[in-house]
Amino acid sequence: MEQQVGTVFELRETERDRRTVLRSMDQCTKCGICHAHCPVAAVTGEFPGPMYSGPQAQRFRVIKSGFEISPMLCSGCGVCTSVCPNNVAISDIIALAKSEIMEKGRGVRLGQRLLNRPELIGRLCGIFPRLTNNLLGIPVIRSIIEWLLDIHREAPLPKVHGRQFKRWFIRHTQPEGPVVSYFTGCAIDNYDPDVGIAMVRLLNHLGYRVDVPTDLCCSLPMLSSGETTPARARARVLIDALHSSALEGRKILSTSTSCSLTLRSKYATCLDMTDVGCRDVANAVVDACEFLLDRHVRQLCESLKPLPLRVLYHAPCQLRGHRMGTPAVELLRLIPGIELELSQADCCGIGGTYGYHKNNYDIAMSIGKMLVDQVRRFKPDVIVCDSETCRWNIAARTSIESIHPVQLLMRALGKKFD
């Protein structure tokens, strides 16, 4: 049997699998560009940097693996992979190393396990949302949580909304029209209903009927902290739930760049799921802004009204992994009257659930300092970012409203929320 080999350079994102990811270590010329760009290596000497931790250390891992701890400090932001001139899948190599460490080493701590199941937290806390939110505002409670679950006492926890999006969506009447699927992930349903509502309304405005096939989590938190086996099981259920949409030729929209990246490439690279179902879904998934920019620029131009706001746009790190540029920036530029500045920071620091862990919190805060400083200088009215955990982090640290690009588009369309 011929073995499937080749450089990552020759393969499309969805055709990458574990083997090609690991093989890409051979492409490294040790130029050090990734190291120079790594937000984590810039603020701590405890992390040896992506070049060392990725392709270089992998040469030792093929002999004996799972005996390190330093890769755990990688935030998984993926800046390294995006700047690599030789197409080494650096952050995926480190992600695979993390899962080996977890399998062979100390295992996943209880707190991380809990963080890895955001929908479970959302459901539990969503039973009494107001009570939970109030409790989580009390410093003593947060200290206890830190002690019990390793979640740093100052980490920016989102407000729990108790399935507000789902309740709204069931009662919401939609126009007849072409159907698109919307993958909400766990965040929209439990923590960030406003983004979901804005997205559905915007799609309705553009004449679509929105179908929400599932509210399952994409399992990225598990995957990036090394809980590979449950992540794979969860991913399988999700793929089955989304496959019919893909088979009907519908696009599956996502407002979270990290969820969509997981579906598009991480299942293949980190979980080695490369069957037809996964490929179909991966090819059907599209980022919301990418979709809008691709199909509805003229329509939007005609209906967007001036919005005199100072807007800072922060591109989340996972956006790079899509290799599609910054569609949100193109869309925001369509809004007349806005004063747009782009974030100079590669990463806000939070890295999904990375910065929540008490060991990583200080590193996350140091990484985010560049963005906070820029916010202080520019003094925006609103900060726009595609990724939910980044928004929660930025809002907590700057006290400035942080929203998704489609929310700003809705405002520019003059539409009101419920």
Added chain:
Amino acid sequence: MPPINSNARVVVIGGGATGCGVARDLILRRFDVTLVEFGDLGCGTSSRFHGMLQSGARYAVSDTEYAAQCMRERLIVADLAPEAVEQTGGLFISLAGDPPDFADKFVTGCQNAHIPVEELDPDQVMAEEPAISRNVLRAFSVPDATVQSWRLVNLLADDVRRKGGTIFTRHQVKGIEVANGRVRHVRVVGSSGEQLLEADVVINAAGPWSARVADMVGESVDLQLGKGSIIVFSHRMVQRVINRCRLPTNHDIMVPTGTVSLFGTTSKVVDDPDTTHVCPQEIQELLDSAEAIIPNARRYRVLRAWAGVRPLYRPQSWSPDTPLSRRHTIIDHSKNGLAGFFTVCGGSLTTHRFMAEDLGNHVCRSLNLIAPSTTATTPLNKGTKNSSWQPINNFLKIEKERRFLAPVCECEAVEQSAVIDLIENHGICHLHDLRRRLRIGFGPCQGTFCGSRVAALIASRHPDYPASDDLEGFWVERLKGVIHTAWGSQARQALLSDMVYRETLGVRLNREIMPPDDYQ
């Protein structure tokens, strides 16, 4: 009977595994030993091979007695110098198309040679070694190992020094003076000028150069020089030494060593022992054969290629078809009327100790002394039992101590402290000599980033160290190997590396890298 203090002065010419082994054997028999090496220890054939510590299984069918000898010696070497040996284990795989009856002969041969052999489930082997061919029909495990030849040679040499022997490296033998049918003096030239070494016995252990040494006293040594080329893949594709289950031929071994894998070896008769250029067609031959074991071997990154010269004994009286043995030969030149001059040739690194013992016995016999060899039982390292060598030891140490800024060479995880120790405490201040001892520059970047770091460390301790010259020599030597395999990502690497040396470091390359046009 206790060893006799003979006071006989012995000069050993050649500082490879054989020479160092002989020096150690003779010093343990209480001779006064001086070793002369024209370059650095172990820089000839001893390091220019595939780095395998043979279990002998390779020769189990063709030469069972030699195989048994290898097995015996392999255990002794691993016991004496565990820090130079990695117990990788070896595999013999029968692929579709290999002679079907060979496997059974192989098992019988191994049993006759007392080599522990075990048949494995081919499916399990293919699962454990994902890079190898999926056409494995039968698989056998044997106790092959790999050896860090420079480390071994230096351990032997250190022991010789500790016991009062003298070792001259970078000293060239200019002449051997003979009087009344006996050797008297060896004239050597080194950095400190010319010296006359008194000698009752001269041992010619110069490997492929031994014919030249013998020529100085008008003697001839009939050698057939076989150039063997090897290619290096950039990571460990296999965890065990992989052999083909068939009669040993050219290019059929894959050896994991350090963080890389070697594949070899070609065989080509040459005249000049200094021939170390690799020809393009040899690379193609190697890749063709590698593809039988590793499908798509051409798609993997090949770091470099190098060649060494095997000195095989072939008396002129033999017909050209006589198969050449891997066993060693000792020539006592007193039968030609020259007393005190011995040549040892052939053999292998695995059996170097046995060769030395055999030679020592010849020397003792010629001097009418009784002094048994004690090399197999005398500990090599000051009595301390070191744990066996693992290529990831350094890597794990850096990880454990969180000294991520300390490595001077990331490819091989070599720490600054190791380099400083050799510079300050052992007086080693050449890039090449440090490279051989620490594996600096052996990884994918081939010395692109470690060269200047190490040079800076030397310069900070030796103000008159000629850094530019040494860096040039270092990079030219790296480039000589890289240039043969510079396609794909290694071409990209070579361009980056060359840029770093020429543009950033301002090193001017004045030496010839490519072989001459008429080179065959």
